[in-house]
Amino acid sequence: MRPACHARTRPRTGVRVPSSSSAVNSAVRSAHVSTARPRNTPETSGRHHPPKTSLTPPPGAGAAVRHPDAPAPGELLGSHYGQCFGCGADQAHGLHLEIRAGEGVDVTAEFRVRPVHQGAPGLAHGGVLSTALDETMGSLCWLMHTIMVTGRLETDFVRPVPVDTVLHLSATASAVQGRKVFTRATGRIGGPDGPVAVRAEALFIKVQVEHFTDHGRDEEIKAAMADPDQVRRARAFEVNP
Numbered sequence: 001m002r003p004a005c006h007a008r009t010r011p012r013t014g015v016r017v018p019s020s021s022s023a024v025n026s027a028v029r030s031a032h033v034s035t036a037r038p039r040n041t042p043e044t045s046g047r048h049h050p051p052k053t054s055l056t057p058p059p060g061a062g063a064a065v066r067h068p069d070a071p072a073p074g075e076l077l078g079s080h081y082g083q084c085f086g087c088g089a090d091q092a093h094g095l096h097l098e099i100r101a102g103e104g105v106d107v108t109a110e111f112r113v114r115p116v117h118q119g120a121p122g123l124a125h126g127g128v129l130s131t132a133l134d135e136t137m138g139s140l141c142w143l144m145h146t147i148m149v150t151g152r153l154e155t156d157f158v159r160p161v162p163v164d165t166v167l168h169l170s171a172t173a174s175a176v177q178g179r180k181v182f183t184r185a186t187g188r189i190g191g192p193d194g195p196v197a198v199r200a201e202a203l204f205i206k207v208q209v210e211h212f213t214d215h216g217r218d219e220e221i222k223a224a225m226a227d228p229d230q231v232r233r234a235r236a237f238e239v240n241p
């Protein structure tokens with residue numbers, strides 16, 4: 001993850017990244033979210049979220065809204081970070097997911113299981129399949145123009161997935177409540193309408209760019225500062241007032 005990185009030394013109320021077309025800095029305004037620091041500190045790491053119901057949108061939740069500047073239906077989203085294990089082209093052992101925008105707040109993707117993804121002999125590792133679902137759901141952020149991270153993810157493994165299988169993934173954002181984005185995804189084999197092999201529900205939490213710049217390792221953050229392509233990708237999440 002290499003978002004707008006020199007924010008590390010700036011106040012948390014604003015993050016600046018270089019313009020993709022000039023050296024002039026431009027403000028990146030993520031969706032309006034709490035500026036509170038993540039509370040997964042040692043003091044609070046024992047906190048308990050309701051396990052099952054937390055993935056079900058509560059009665060007051062609203063519909064997820066497609067951003068007016070979201071990629072057009074069918075458009076390839078591209079990678080948010082070249083080294084991402086899920087979608088990065090530069091990540092040799094990654095999943096190399098190619099994800100396309102849907103018509104609503106939904107996406108589709110394909111993932112070919114390679115030998116490096118095995119768990120049991122000749123079969124995909126379950127954690128890898130969960131990652132494919134996670135990445136596909138995470139990419140819904142492109143459609144909402146919000147930055148979010150996985151808070152909770154639950155996967156059902158319905159059928160084994162052999163090596164060389166193409167997993168046809170689809171994901172949708174079902175509801176939003178405050179910073180919480182409720183999503184679900186399926187992975188089908190044998191074609192986009194084939195039987196479901198894996199499915200998942202997840203709760204994503206909206207964060208600000210500082211989530212990454214504050215917590216990411218310095219060398220990757222610094223590399224992002226020097227990479228105009230990465231800055232351009234981060235700017236794609238800009239939310240205009």
Ligand SMILES: CCCCCCCCCCCC(=O)SCCNC(=O)CCNC(=O)[C@H](O)C(C)(C)COP(=O)(O)OP(=O)(O)OC[C@H]1O[C@@H](n2cnc3c(N)ncnc32)[C@H](O)[C@@H]1OP(=O)(O)O
Pocket residue numbers: 002003004036037038039040049050054080134135138139141147148149150151152178179180203205207209233234237
């Ligand atoms: C630039 C390009 C980028 C592009 C980004 C694209 C990335 C895609 C990558 C794929 C996705 C990933 O793998 S992301 C990587 C894996 N995920 C992570 O590393 C996240 C690690 N966790 C954290 O940093 C933190 O726990 C957060 C940010 C998730 C939440 O901390 P926080 O900011 O302090 O918020 P907090 O107040 O605790 O929670 C806000 C609300 O969410 C609820 N909530 C929070 N966590 C949970 C949970 N696990 N289960 C149930 N509910 C939860 C709370 O009850 C609360 O509800 P209420 O009181 O409001 O009702």
